[in-house]
Amino acid sequence: MTADTTTLRKTPGRPGAGGVTTRPPRRRPASPARRSGWTPWLYLLPALVLLGGLLVYPIYQLGLISFLEYTQAQVSGGEPATFQGFGNYATLFGDSQFWQVLLATVVFAAACVLTTLFVGCALAVLLTRIRAVPRLALMMAALGAWATPAITGSTVWVFLFDPDFGPVNKVLGLGDFSWTYGRYSAFALVLLEVLWCSFPFVMVTVYAGIRAIPTEVLEAASLDGASQWRIWRSVMAPMLRPILIVVTIQSVIWDFKVFTQIYVMTNGGGIAGQNLVLNVYAYQKAFASSQYSLGSAIGVVMLVILLAVTLVYLRLVRRQGEEL
Amino acid sequence: MSTRALLRVRLPGRLAAEAAALVIAAAVAFPLYWMVLSAFKPAGEIQSTEARPWTLAPSLDSFRRVFEQQEFGRYFLNSLVVAGTVVMASALIAFLAATAVTRFRFKFRTTLLIMFLVAQMVPVEALTIPLFFLMRDFGQLNTLGSLILPHLAFSLPFAIWMLRGFVKAVPDALEEAAYIDGASRTRFLWQILFPLVFPGLVATSVFSFISTWNDFLFAKSFIISDTSQSTLPMALLVFFKPDENDWGGIMAASTVMTIPVLVFFVLVQRRLVSGLGGAVKD
Numbered sequence: 001m002t003a004d005t006t007t008l009r010k011t012p013g014r015p016g017a018g019g020v021t022t023r024p025p026r027r028r029p030a031s032p033a034r035r036s037g038w039t040p041w042l043y044l045l046p047a048l049v050l051l052g053g054l055l056v057y058p059i060y061q062l063g064l065i066s067f068l069e070y071t072q073a074q075v076s077g078g079e080p081a082t083f084q085g086f087g088n089y090a091t092l093f094g095d096s097q098f099w100q101v102l103l104a105t106v107v108f109a110a111a112c113v114l115t116t117l118f119v120g121c122a123l124a125v126l127l128t129r130i131r132a133v134p135r136l137a138l139m140m141a142a143l144g145a146w147a148t149p150a151i152t153g154s155t156v157w158v159f160l161f162d163p164d165f166g167p168v169n170k171v172l173g174l175g176d177f178s179w180t181y182g183r184y185s186a187f188a189l190v191l192l193e194v195l196w197c198s199f200p201f202v203m204v205t206v207y208a209g210i211r212a213i214p215t216e217v218l219e220a221a222s223l224d225g226a227s228q229w230r231i232w233r234s235v236m237a238p239m240l241r242p243i244l245i246v247v248t249i250q251s252v253i254w255d256f257k258v259f260t261q262i263y264v265m266t267n268g269g270g271i272a273g274q275n276l277v278l279n280v281y282a283y284q285k286a287f288a289s290s291q292y293s294l295g296s297a298i299g300v301v302m303l304v305i306l307l308a309v310t311l312v313y314l315r316l317v318r319r320q321g322e323e324l
Numbered sequence: 325m326s327t328r329a330l331l332r333v334r335l336p337g338r339l340a341a342e343a344a345a346l347v348i349a350a351a352v353a354f355p356l357y358w359m360v361l362s363a364f365k366p367a368g369e370i371q372s373t374e375a376r377p378w379t380l381a382p383s384l385d386s387f388r389r390v391f392e393q394q395e396f397g398r399y400f401l402n403s404l405v406v407a408g409t410v411v412m413a414s415a416l417i418a419f420l421a422a423t424a425v426t427r428f429r430f431k432f433r434t435t436l437l438i439m440f441l442v443a444q445m446v447p448v449e450a451l452t453i454p455l456f457f458l459m460r461d462f463g464q465l466n467t468l469g470s471l472i473l474p475h476l477a478f479s480l481p482f483a484i485w486m487l488r489g490f491v492k493a494v495p496d497a498l499e500e501a502a503y504i505d506g507a508s509r510t511r512f513l514w515q516i517l518f519p520l521v522f523p524g525l526v527a528t529s530v531f532s533f534i535s536t537w538n539d540f541l542f543a544k545s546f547i548i549s550d551t552s553q554s555t556l557p558m559a560l561l562v563f564f565k566p567d568e569n570d571w572g573g574i575m576a577a578s579t580v581m582t583i584p585v586l587v588f589f590v591l592v593q594r595r596l597v598s599g600l601g602g603a604v605k606d
Contacts, residue, residue: 037430039424039428039509040424040425040428040430040433041424041430043420043421043423043424043428044420044421044424044425044436046417046420046421047417047418047420047421047480047484048421050417050473050476050477050480051443051477051480051481053477054455054458054473054474054476054477054478055443055446055451055477055478057454057458058451058454058455058458059446059451059454061454061457061458062450062451062453062454065453065454075457123348126341126344126345126348127345129337129338129341130338130341130342130345131338131342134342134345134346134349135345137345137346137349138345138346138348138349138352139597140349140353141348141349141350141352141353142349142352143589143590143593144352144353144356144586144589145352145353145355145356146534146589147534147582147585147586147588147589148355148356148582148585148586149534149537149538149557149581149582149585150538150540151538151540151557151560151578151581152359152560152578152579152581152582153355155560155574155575155578156355156356156358156359156575156578157355159358159359159362159571159574159575160355160358162571165370165371165375165571166375167358167375167377170374170375196352196355204596204597207597208597253444253445253447256447257447257448257449257450259449259540259541260538260540260541263540264540279447279449279450282449282450282452282453283449283452283541283545286452286453287452287545292453295453296453296454298450299447299449299450299451299453300450302447302450303446303447303450306445306446306447307442307445309445310441310442310445313441313445314438314441
């Protein structure tokens with residue numbers, strides 16, 4: 001895209017071109033492969049078929065179901081699905097529990113993203129300041145946490161904080177304090193687990209990015225007497241901007257749709273649903289109480305929120321002038 | 325190495341940093357240590373309220389209980405089949421697609437790239453409902469296919485996006501030289517491009533392997549009546565009991581479930597870090 005616009009700008013000045021009829025020359029001659037019209041589509045075919053059938057079509061269906069009345073009777077074919085217009089959305093938005101869950105989801109995801117990014121970046125910087133052996137130890141521990149499946153991570157963390165048999169309460173002298181009983185302590189426990197398994201991605205990626213920064217730049221900064229904090233803020237952070245954007249967006253996406261951790265650690269959404277997030281809420285509505293249309297409407301709300309985040313991301317990428 | 329400049333910290337500062345790193349490493353590794361330890365503890369020690377960080381009499385009882393559980397081996401195999409199929413198929417399909425969008429110019433190329441990016445953001449969990457009906461209509465409920473196909477589709481956009489940088493990095497001159505030497509396009513694709521992009525494929529597979537191996541929601545929603553088609557997460561749930569959880573069993577099953585991923589990570593660890601670095605430089 002950028003290549004085309006630069007060549008366009010150059011061509012009008014060419015003598016004898018007339019400026020209208022001749023096509024601007026390509027930046028470099030097309031190789032034989034580039035000329036054939038169908039080959040790229042052939043290569044893309046399997047991916048497009050899969051995405052079309054299992055992503056695009058289900059999204060269409062999700063939207064459709066959210067406008068229908070779709071409960072057990074319609075699922076079993078006993079009654080025809082009737083069009084409800086925005087009825088399901090009206091029901092959903094009229095339910096105070098929905099707003100409470102939405103708020104909890106946003107606050108919980110934001111807390112997860114902020115702590116993950118902070119811890120991940122801080123440890124990435126720490127990794128650059130230590131020798132090989134402690135670095136390897138931290139790297140290996142982090143890879144272990146990263147590799148742990150969400151469900152086993154959840155069970156282990158619940159066990160660590162178990163009021164009767166867990167070591168944490170013993171060490172902290174909390175007696176038989178139950179972490180999963182209270183709303184905030186349960187969310188805090190899930191947050192710790194999410195932090196544990198998601199900071200490694202941020203740490204490893206940012207560390208790889210720091211290592212890609214040329215030595216001279218950092219040396220020059222430290223020769224000029226810049227402090228560590230100043231080097232990070234004024235030299236490294238701007239150079240790492242593309243990576244920081246990627247890890248931030250990935251964290252937002254992952255943390256916004258946490259399912260397994262909440263489901264397993266708070267036993268399906270906590271006492272009286274106090275720890276529900278949108279994902280688990282949609283699941284409970286659809287599969288536990290057969291209100292498929294309400295579940296779908298919640299899914300649509302999530303989709304809209306995440307697409308909004310994507311648009312912001314695309315604008316950030318575009319502003320940096322990255323060529324797609 | 326670029327870290328040298330930063331290493332020029334005063335010695336006491338560096339020692340403090342290294343001590344901190346070791347303490348943090350220990351804290352991060354502790355949950356995994358506790359999991360494995362508890363899996364080897366005899367039932368009596370788990371039930372005791374002392375919570376010792378070692379065991380007096382390591383025992384395999386919990387593991388025995390796990391493997392005696394009906395069909396646990398079957399679940400394990402199912403998980404391996406599902407994750408293995410998704411990793412290999414998505415690597416292959418994403419490689420072709422990434423080649424198409426980086427080494428060819430064609431109409432809608434940019435549109436497609438943006439679509440792949442947007443596709444990554446779709447909350448797949450929200451699609452459980454329509455996918456459930458889709459699988460039902462095609463008679464795929466209670467089959468491994470109902471787990472493989474969606475995960476394959478969902479891992480593709482990220483895989484394509486990540487591989488793009490690796491395919492782009494292969495110089496055009498190499499491609500032209502291959503054609504001048506008389507190689508066909510297919511030959512260039514599989515004998516030159518594929519081996520060169522392989523490290524990128526490895527880094528990409530880590531993500532598809534983890535997301536598939538982790539799957540809990542789809543297995544819970546799509547495998548409902550024929551439990552012989554279930555996967556490991558379901559085997560774990562058996563040990564959660566309404567009156568009192570069998571923590572020994574849960575920890576042993578968790579250990580068995582974590583080991584394949586740990587092995588996979590250790591195998592690809594170097595490639596993963598350099599792969600992320602490569603994606604980053606791009």
